[in-house]
Amino acid sequence: MPKLSYLKALNRALADEMERDENIILLGEDIKLGLTNATTGLYARFGDGRVLETPLSEQGFTNFATGAALVGRRPVVEFQIPFLLMLVFEQIANQANKFSIMSGGQARVPVTYLLPAAGWRAAWGGQHSDQPYPMFVNAGVKTVVPATVTDAYGLLCSAIRDDDPVVVFAPIAALGVREILDYGDLKPVPLGVGRVHRAGTDVTVVAIGHLVHDALAVAEQLADEVSVEVFDPRTVYPFDWAGLAESIQRTGRLVVIDDANRACGLAGEILATAAEEMELVAPPKRVTRPDGAVVGCSPELDVALQPSREQLVAAIQAVMK
Amino acid sequence: MPSPATISSDLYRTMRLIRRFEERALELVAAGEIVSGIHPCIGQEAVAAGVMAALRPDDLVFSNHRGHGHLLARGSDPGRFLAELAGRETGIDKGRGGSFHPSDFAVGVLAATGTVGHGAALAAGAAWALGQEGTGRVAVSVFGDGAVTQGALLEAFNLAALWRVPVVFVCENNLYATTLPVATGVAGTITGRAEAFGIPASTVDGMDAEVVLAAASEAVERARAGGGPSLLEFSTYRFHGHHTFEIKARLRYRDEAEVAAWQARDPMPVQESRVAPSLRTRIDAEIEEILDAAVAFAVASPRPDPADALAHHYATGLQARAGVAS
Numbered sequence: 001m002p003k004l005s006y007l008k009a010l011n012r013a014l015a016d017e018m019e020r021d022e023n024i025i026l027l028g029e030d031i032k033l034g035l036t037n038a039t040t041g042l043y044a045r046f047g048d049g050r051v052l053e054t055p056l057s058e059q060g061f062t063n064f065a066t067g068a069a070l071v072g073r074r075p076v077v078e079f080q081i082p083f084l085l086m087l088v089f090e091q092i093a094n095q096a097n098k099f100s101i102m103s104g105g106q107a108r109v110p111v112t113y114l115l116p117a118a119g120w121r122a123a124w125g126g127q128h129s130d131q132p133y134p135m136f137v138n139a140g141v142k143t144v145v146p147a148t149v150t151d152a153y154g155l156l157c158s159a160i161r162d163d164d165p166v167v168v169f170a171p172i173a174a175l176g177v178r179e180i181l182d183y184g185d186l187k188p189v190p191l192g193v194g195r196v197h198r199a200g201t202d203v204t205v206v207a208i209g210h211l212v213h214d215a216l217a218v219a220e221q222l223a224d225e226v227s228v229e230v231f232d233p234r235t236v237y238p239f240d241w242a243g244l245a246e247s248i249q250r251t252g253r254l255v256v257i258d259d260a261n262r263a264c265g266l267a268g269e270i271l272a273t274a275a276e277e278m279e280l281v282a283p284p285k286r287v288t289r290p291d292g293a294v295v296g297c298s299p300e301l302d303v304a305l306q307p308s309r310e311q312l313v314a315a316i317q318a319v320m321k
Numbered sequence: 322m323p324s325p326a327t328i329s330s331d332l333y334r335t336m337r338l339i340r341r342f343e344e345r346a347l348e349l350v351a352a353g354e355i356v357s358g359i360h361p362c363i364g365q366e367a368v369a370a371g372v373m374a375a376l377r378p379d380d381l382v383f384s385n386h387r388g389h390g391h392l393l394a395r396g397s398d399p400g401r402f403l404a405e406l407a408g409r410e411t412g413i414d415k416g417r418g419g420s421f422h423p424s425d426f427a428v429g430v431l432a433a434t435g436t437v438g439h440g441a442a443l444a445a446g447a448a449w450a451l452g453q454e455g456t457g458r459v460a461v462s463v464f465g466d467g468a469v470t471q472g473a474l475l476e477a478f479n480l481a482a483l484w485r486v487p488v489v490f491v492c493e494n495n496l497y498a499t500t501l502p503v504a505t506g507v508a509g510t511i512t513g514r515a516e517a518f519g520i521p522a523s524t525v526d527g528m529d530a531e532v533v534l535a536a537a538s539e540a541v542e543r544a545r546a547g548g549g550p551s552l553l554e555f556s557t558y559r560f561h562g563h564h565t566f567e568i569k570a571r572l573r574y575r576d577e578a579e580v581a582a583w584q585a586r587d588p589m590p591v592q593e594s595r596v597a598p599s600l601r602t603r604i605d606a607e608i609e610e611i612l613d614a615a616v617a618f619a620v621a622s623p624r625p626d627p628a629d630a631l632a633h634h635y636a637t638g639l640q641a642r643a644g645v646a647s
Contacts, residue, residue, distance in 0.1 A: 049453055055483070060442045060476025067446025067460075070431045071381070075446075095434055095443070099424075104415030105633040106426040140634070140641055163636035192639075238639060276646050 001182055007175045009149045010038045010116055012186070013156040014076065018046055021074065024160060027052045027061050028078030028114075036080055038116040038170075058084050062091040062113075069109045070099070074160060076112040082130040085115060085167065093139035096165040111166075112159045118145070118169040118209070119259055120306060122299050129296035131260045131289070133169050133208075137237040137269070142166040142191060144235045147212035149179035151234055154189030162191060171259070173210035194240035196247060200229030203253040203316055206244065206270055207232055211257045211307060218312045226320055236266055244270070245278050252281035255315045257307050262288040285315040328374070329595040332530040334604050335370040336592055338611070339390040342399055345612050346389070346406055346420075350565050354620055355406045358565035359420045360387040367588035368493050368555045369394045371533025372461060375541045376429075381451065381460040383444040384433035386421045387493075387559075391463055395428040399611055400618035409622035416625050417633060437498075438471025440464060441490060445481040448488035448544075459487040459544040467498030469511050475518075478550070482518040487544035489537070490515065490552040493527065499563045500574040515552035527555030528588045531595070558583035 004012070011034075018024045026042060032053045034040035043051040054061040058079070065075035079085055085092070092113060099107040120129040136143040142164055146152040152170060159166035197212060198219050205228055207215035212232045219228035231247045233240050248254055254274050258267035267286035274284055287307040289295070295302040323331070343363045349355045362369065369390030373382070376395075384391040392402060397413060405412025406420045413425045422433045431447065434440045444462030451458040468474050469492065481488050492511055496503050512522035521543070525536040533555060540551035560580070562568065593601060631641050 052484075055479065057476040057479060059439070059473045060445075060480050063439055063442035063473070063477070064446035064449065064480055067383070067431075067443035067448070068450040069446075070443070071447045071450045073450050090436060091439065094436060095432075095439065099432060100636045101632075101634045102414065102418045102422045103424045103426070103432070103633075104412070104417045105636070106414065106424060107431065108636040110636075142635075142639075164639070238641075241642075273646075 001180045003178050003180050004149050005175070006149050006152045006170070006177045007037050007116065009153040010156055010170060011040055013153045014039065014042060015045065017157055017160045018042065018050060023072055024074045024076065025050050025052060025068065026076050026078070027054055027065055029054055029056060029080060031078055036078065036116045038114065039078060058088050059091055062088040063095065065111050066091065066096045066109055069111045070107060074110045076114055076160060078114045078116065080117060081128050082115060082118050082132055083127055085113065086132055086135065089135060092165055092167070093136070093141055097139065097141045100164065108163045109165050110163045113165070113167045114156070115168065116170045116175070118171045119173060120295055120302055121172055122302065124296050126294045126296050129302070133167070133236055134260045134264060134266045136167050137266060138264070141237065143169065143237045144191065145169045145171065145209040146234060147174055147209050147232050149177060150181060150186060151189055151195070153186045155191070155234060157188040158191050161188065166191070169209065171210040174213070177213065189234065191235045192238045192240055193235070194231055194233040194243035196229060196231055198228065198230040200227040200251060202227040202251055203255060203319055204229045204231050204247040204251045205312070205316065206254065206256045208236065208258045208266060211259055214309050215257055215312065218309050218316070222313065222316060226316060228316065241273060244274070248274060248278045248280065252279065253319045254280060254284035255312065255319055256284070256286040257312050258286065258288050259307060260288060261291060261293050263291045282319045285319050287311045287315050328534070329531065329592070330600055330604065332370045332374060332534065333592045333596045333601065334608070335374070335394050336366040336530060336589060337604060337608050338399070339366040339369060339393050340589060341608055341612055342393055343389060345616055346403065347565065349403070349407060349616070355420065356408060357420050359389070359406065360564050361561040362387050362390040362559065364560035364583065364587070365493055365495060365527065365557045366390055367530035367533050367592070368491070368527045368557055371530040372463070372491055372537045374534050375537035376461065377458070378429070379458050380429060381447050381458070382430045383440045383447070383460065383462045384430055385440055385464055386433065386435050387465065388423055388433040389420070392423055392425055392428065392430050395425070395430055397425045397428050397430070400615035403615050403619035404622045407619045408625065409619060410625045411622040415633065438464060438468035438474040441468070441474050441477035442480065445477045445486055445488050448481070448486040449484055452487045457545045459489060459541055461489045461491055463491045463493060465498065466492060466494040466496065466503045466507065466511065468492070469514060470506055475514065478515055478518045478520060481550040482520050485547070485549035488550045489540045489544055490550060492552065492554045493557055494554050495557050495559045497563070497574065500572055511554045512552060520550050520552050522552035522554065524554045524556060527557035528586045528591065530588060530592050560584060
């Protein structure tokens with residue numbers, strides 16, 4: 001059985017989808033050489049009409065993709081740095097994502113925004129290491145944060161096939177994850193459906209992106225004292241609230257570990273919804289970055305600002321008291 | 322090719338429709354039927370009529386907040402368009418686009434984005450896709466002088482020129498970005514911006530529809546033939562305020578002599594003089610009839626059901642969560 005990395009799975013999903021549907025085009029910076037490795041080999045395979053290497057014009061090429069989508073193309077736009085998605089937030093949230101409703105359903109904007117480098121990049125400075133996915137959740141833009149190799153493949157395929165704009169956040173910390181699999185098992189994973197990676201009865205840990213792997217490690221570490229269920233929403237908008245409710249029905253307790261900032265981050269929304277609509281037997285906890293975290297200048301300082309396994313252990317123990 | 326007389330009367334018909342549509346819309350604003358108010362394009366009809374007359378039915382247009390004339394010139398149904406302005410379910414966008422963001426896919430107007438200057442890259446992307454089809458279709462992006470100070474416009478110029486896409490950039494320079502005079506907001510020239518990217522550009526009289534049509538036809542044919550983008554800057558003027566809020570706000574940013582000088586160049590009489598009086602009378606009567614029916618249709622159309630407020634947000638039919646937990 002072959003071993004596939006998360007990053008190779010993204011590359012494979014792009015290639016398979018481009019092979020399947022000639023309307024799929026790729027736009028982005030340095031994509032001919034595949035600087036991020038997500039697009040490696042695609043220019044050689046699909047050529048100029050399908051792979052458009054762009055100058056540094058993020059706002060321009062993001063709207064360019066929307067225009068192409070309005071006439072039937074299915075663009076995938078790659079961004080190298082998380083905050084570039086904030087530079088084009090207007091183009092995605094205020095234009096692409098509003099054209100369906102503003103046209104009374106005439107417009108379809110099937111664009112995928114692929115960020116194969118979400119989160120911390122050690123010591124690359126304060127402008128390269130953010131996790132802005134809660135902003136897209138707030139704006140109602142479909143957004144996925146795959147944690148595993150098969151989900152990276154499957155969610156990227158589904159994002160491309162979806163008729164609405166979808167943002168794909170691939171955490172840097174997950175890119176090296178490998179899975180032994182049969183290529184035939186790689187298939188689209190539906191948007192909006194979470195996944196229970198480990199069943200448990202005492203506490204539900206909701207983990208986002210690469211933190212799923214940390215949550216699984218912590219669950220194993222604590223196995224003798226507490227039965228932890230690890231729930232991975234996979235899609236952060238629309239969120240699988242029903243799946244979470246089912247899990248909490250089993251456990252009655254909730255901890256969220258999320259690499260986004262604390263205030264108005266995703267974890268806050270999950271806690272709020274659970275408190276309002278689900279039956280918790282203990283106050284929930286969240287482990288996140290601090291408010292307005294700026295990371296990326298010095299590894300010691302950066303690590304101190306990101307959610308850790310130790311913090312997760314403490315949070316689980318606190319809700320179990 | 323239609324005869325010159327037919328071209329003249331067709332242009333007149335389009336302009337007359339736009340002028341009278343806007344006047345009827347102003348009445349509906351005053352009556353409270355069009356809650357948003359409108360950005361009237363009265364004074365700028367020659368640009369809309371002339372540019373759209375240069376296009377084929379299968380070409381595409383990206384409009385803006387002052388876009389009524391563009392849609393009407395492309396053939397949008399006046400009744401469904403007025404219903405759209407009035408926020409009715411029978412509108413071209415089911416009342417979700419309104420006066421500010423109307424689109425009408427049936428006539429090839431795919432968006433009217435309100436983010437000034439950002440529509441140009443939408444048009445460039447659509448035009449790129451059309452160019453790949455090799456069927457000679459082109460896209461037109463219409464924006465005002467306020468757009469030329471946006472960086473996004475220059476990004477669109479760069480991409481369009483770089484990839485030689487069949488797009489025509491149309492700048493309706495009405496001399497004011499809301500209240501800001503073009504001379505105090507724009508360094509250099511508008512055409513110079515395009516020329517810097519190797520895009521052919523010219524400044525053209527926007528108060529004469531036939532002059533507009535000639536210039537637009539040349540740019541459109543260049544795009545169709547694979548010659549890439551062009552920029553046309555049309556000198557024009559809006560006779561009303563930026564938006565109908567100015568009826569109450571009474572902002573003073575244009576002097577009366579300037580307004581009078583431009584009103585003396587009203588594009589309507591220019592075009593009217595090219596049409597035989599008997600034909601003109603007939604066209605005018607037809608348009609009144611069309612607009613009477615359009616107004617009646619719009620105001621009689623049902624208001625949307627508040628229960629449908631989340632509809633159409635997603636092409637896939639996804640329903641967003643409600644604001645209150647049930």
